[in-house]
Amino acid sequence: MTHAPSAGSPSRQRRRTRGSSALRALVRGGPLVPAAILLAVFLIVPIMWAFIGSFTNATLTGVTATQPEWVGTANYERLFADPDFSLSLWLTLVFTLASAVIGQNVLGFAIAYLMTRASRRIAAIVGGVVVLAWVLPEIVAAFIAYAFFSREGTLNQLLGLVGLTGDNWLFIAPMATVILANIWRGTAFSMLIYRAALSEVPPDLMEAAEIDGANGWQRLVRVTLPVLRGTIATNLMLVTLQTLSVFTLIYVMTAGGPGNASATLPVFAYQEAFRFGSIAYGTAIATVMLVIGAVFSLGYIAVLRRAEADR
Amino acid sequence: MTTVRPVVATRLSVSSPARRASRLWASVALSLVAVTFVVPLAWIVLAAFDATATYETRLPDTWTIDNFRAVLTPQTTFIPIMNSVGLASLTASLTVLASLLAAYPLSRYRSRFHKGFMYGVLFGTCLPITAIMVPVYSVFVFLGLLDSFFGTVLFLTASSLPMAIFMTKNFMDAVPVALEEAAWIDGASAMKALGTVVVPLMRPGIAVVFVFVFLQAWGNFFVPFVLLFSPEKQPAATSIYTFFGQFGSIAYGQLAAFSMLYSLPVIVLYVLASRLIGGSFALAGSVKG
The missing domain is CATH 1.10.3720.10 (MetI-like)
Known part of the structure; x- marks a missing residue:
């Protein structure tokens, strides 16, 4: 199934005069209206609001809550001078690279690849277990991860078995815990994508490589990976975008703390807007996130268009 | 291509020892992954039936459905x-x-x-x-x-x-x-x-x-x-x-x-x-x- 607007969809276009065709396009587009209104009011307006609101001094409570004033670029000046923001940006980068680009992506591929070689029953069990962590409601997954890494939790129990005493990992290594938790929770997505893609690698390609004497590693690096280039690019984009917007997992596990030690951009924006009451400042952070998200989305669409053109 | 390769002779059969060994390794590695993924989940299931549950993963001393009854x-x-x-x-x-x-x-x-x-x-x-x-x-x-x-x-x-x-x-x-x-x-x-x-x-x-x-x-x-x-x-x-x-x-x-x-x-x-x-x-x- 393609993820880009397909050019080859059945079309029932007949040429007629210009005026009537414009009218007909309008009538035919009619069913788009409910979706278009919902998208406009609840997605496009908030996005525009983000850009405009970030130039005001809107607050959660008080006079400026209802009558915000225009303050120009004050929020952005504050933002780029704010060490907490630079930290947050850095943490977001670390979180995304470590948990999505490296963790989920590599582990997801490894699991999918091993599945093609392991016994069918084990592959099915592993698939089920990995997917289970993914389909659980995010708050439940967050509780589980919280329990696992807390002082009395399972991790320290396991360390105790080999004679080590652990600490409260959520406090002493907050980033490591949320990264591991996100790998645990999100790997299933990459695994499913790669499993579907691997099942479409032509078997004769593998056989040919095998006949030429390529060993398992060579077949992986020289045949499988190049064939899956497009899938890898797609998956990287998707997991990056998903990970950029992870809020609940981090908020429940560490609330961005201790201090700001694990406050990635979504958590940071939430804290500034709703805990410290500066809606405008939170909105400026939201705008930065939107710009980052937009850049990745455009990159993703470009990759898809190229794949479409190659097809 | 002009040379004819001895395809049939070199093709590995499904049950060749090398294939079986790699299959075994893959299964072992996957089982480890499955265990790692399941361990955190075990806590929630066991704790739900434990009258004195903590954050530790352990078999309840007394199995009970009181937790469910309470919620x-x-x-x-x-x-x-x-x-x-x-x-x-x-x-x-x-x-x-x-x-x-x-x-x-x-x-x-x-x-x-x-x-x-x-x-x-x-x-x-x-x-x-x-x-x-x-x-x-x-x-x-x-x-x-x-x-x-x-x-x-x-x-x-x-x-x-x-x-x-x-x-x-x-x-x-x-x-x-x-x-x-x-x-x-x-x-x-x-x-x-x-x-x-x-x-x-x-x-x-x-x-x-x-x-x-x-x-x-x-x-x-x-x-x-x-x-x-x-x-x-x-x-x-x-x-x-x-x-x-x-x-x-x-x-x-x-x-x-x-x-x-x-x-x-x-x-x-x-x-x-x-x-x-x-x-x-x-x-x-x-x-x-």
């Missing part, structure tokens, strides 16, 4: 779960309806506008929704929709629309146009053709979209967390969070029991959707690039 009250479970059911099923129904309508012209008529719309939709599927929650809050203040259950449904609908339109259009593209042409010749309008010919033919696809959106709305924490305040309107996702925080000494066993009750429908629906699509690739498969 199965209107206040703790029934009202939040009913709210979740309402929120998720309303969101999924509205999304499916709007996506079906929108997908029809997008799938059947080609125009430059539709292509642009689809790119907009694709762009929307990628947007980090958490990024716009602060401005969404401001917009909801402006519209007077804060703490409105239906307002929350509308936002959840809008945020799941891009992906739902995408999936629905893909499913609709697979329904041959020829069948509708017959309906058109019989004088049916486009909407009638959609309702009587296309929709019945893509029922499994519609079910998948419904389940997909339902699961997202069911599991969403951030949106109701920001947009709803009244305790009686909270879905399970946010009520469980209050539940978790409000006790000085947390009732771990009850928390685990409630988490299980709240997660169970998700697992059942996921399995159903996988069956429907015929394979474990299910949901990811229908959105993959």
